[in-house]
Structure formats: C-alpha cells, structure tokens
Amino acid sequence: MKTPAPPAILLLALLLSGPGGVRAQPKSEQSLSLSGGLYAASGFGTNFYTSGRYDYFIPGGHYFVEGSLGVGSLQSKVIGSVTKARIFTSDNLVTYEFTFAYDYAPGGALPFFMFGVGGVREGQETHFAGVIGLGKRIPLPGFLGSNALGFRYDIRDQVLSQRINNGDPFIVHNIVATLGLQIYF
C-alpha cells in the first residue's frame, strides 16, 4: 500500500519546481546588462553606482564568465564637511571586474555565486581587488513582447588593500548592491 506524500513535501516540490518553467533562461550564449545601485566605499560613504556587464554562458547554463565596468562616486559629506580633507585627486570611482560564476539552479530559487578579481580606481589611484558575490538572473519571458529580456540583482564585496596618505595599508570591503535589466542574445 502506497503511503501518500506528506503535504509539506508536495508543497516544497511545488515551490522549487514551479518557477522552473517560467524562469528558464533563454537558450542564449551571451547577455548584456545595465545595472544601477549603491556602492558603499569603506570609510567614504555610500553613493549611487552604475554598471554595464557582459556575460558568456558556458553550455549547460550552470557556469558563466563576466566582464563588467562600473562608475560611481566617492563623495563623502562627513569628510567634506568635518575634516575638509581631500584624500583623492577627484571623487570619481571606476571599477572593472572579471569574474567566474556558478549557478546551481539557473531556473530555481537559489542565487548564483561568483568570484573573481577587479580593479578599483579611486581618483588616480588604482587598487587590485578580489571580488566575491551573489546574484540572481530572472528571465522575463514575454516582457515588452520579447523573450530575450531578464531582471538581475547582484550583491558583491570588493576586498582590497588601501593606503591613505602613505600610512600603513589596511584591508577594506567595499559593498556593491545593484539591480538591472539584462538582454540575452
């Protein structure tokens, strides 16, 4: 005599399998995305940040490589108004990253994990950074009459060694959180 599956198991199966058919990634090899969000530069405050990303999906869909370029600002009200100090030659922030990602469930609920390296250019100073992060790609079939569009979010930690005014170097964690639109091709 078969034992009926407990309702909790059925519910869990429905939750995990349900989005799969809807969120299945288009059969594409590449994508471009434009994201916007916040960049929290350790010690310099949080500012708006914009990023463009290129992804290449290795067949199978679980792995992809990504190159990205982002721009932001290092403006800090605290440093500007309290100390009147100018630490960098300008407030411009430019970052570029080269990362490798693993997506266990491209159509499921789990986020992808990524790691890599990046360059963080603060004013005229450039720092080599390690990058780790999480994110999620959510294709939007039928959105704007296209099956090639998707939504994505990313949270990343850029870990780098920083030195201010020839002091001792110290490790900082710059946190980046972005939302974006992705187009597959």
Add this chain to the structure above:
Amino acid sequence: MSAFCNIRPAILAAALLCAPAAPLRSQDTPVKPPAETPHVPLINLNESVAFEVCPHTGMMGGSGTFGLKLLMTYSSFSLELAGEQVIGHTANLYPISINAVLNLATHGRLIPYGAVGAGLWMTVPVNALGAETVSTLGINFGGGARYFITRSFGVRLEAKQYFTSISDPRGLKNNLLFFQEFSIGATFLFH
C-alpha cells in the same frame, strides 16, 4: 513406382538441406562497410583566418594585472596585440606589445603555444607630485595554452618573462629589470 516412393523422403530431405543454402549464397556478394564519418576537430586553425579576443588577469612581480589581447591566427602562426595594466602601490605600469605566437597544435581543444614580442612600457606614478610618466622599450617571451570548451570560447593560461632597461635620472647607467607574469583568462574565437 514403389522404388520412387521409397526414395521420395530422401529427396525431400536433400531438398530441405539444400534449400537454405540458396539465400545464404546471395550474401556472398561483397558488401561495402558503412562509411566512417570523418572526425571533425572542435577547433581547426587551418580552416581560415581566425580572430581571438582574450581578456585576462594575473600577477606580475607581486602586483595584480588586467589586460586584453587581440589575436589574428592562421594555422600555426598568430599575430598578437596586447595591452595591460599592472597595478602597483606607487605606480601603475601599462605594457603595450606586439607579439608573434607559434601555435604548437592547430587541431583539437588544447592549443599550446610559445610567444615572443616587444613593446612600449609606460610607468605612471600614483600620488607622486611632479612625477612624470616614464616610457621604456621592453621585450618579452613566454608560453601558455588555450583550452577550448566550445568552438568559440576557451580558457587561456600563460607565463611570460619581461625585460626592460631603465636609465637612472642622471643618465649614468642603465638598469636591466626582469619581471615574471602569470595570467589566466578567457578567449573568444571568431572565424
């Protein structure tokens, strides 16, 4: 008549024994074995001129590097244009070079290679007031391998030795500098 009746079973038996032989003999005609499908390698650099774009990262003398290489390949020979940024604490180095690459294989997924080239090195100081960019000529050689996962995408590993000569500010003598670089990156192939 009765004698014929006696041998009739024997004739029938002989006919039965011989009958299967006829269709079997029809297979004696030579049959060509099925033609083998030719093995098509994933990558064939002899087909046509191929172009590659290779973003990469790595380490040079304890500093992190980023770079981009553009290759034009036909068969065993590739011409490469490379630009990099080496991120140092007090200065950034920007080597730009043209390299000749000898591919040690032209078929299959794995393509080892050796490379030699020359170029311009620009050292841009950071946070040093009054310091100017220093440009020198440098040469390099090394080797590596490209491993293609698909027909258009692969990974690339490389090790290189760089040489450059910098004269001191008074111009009294030249210092020969050596740098080693190890890099890993992706390669995108276009035909």
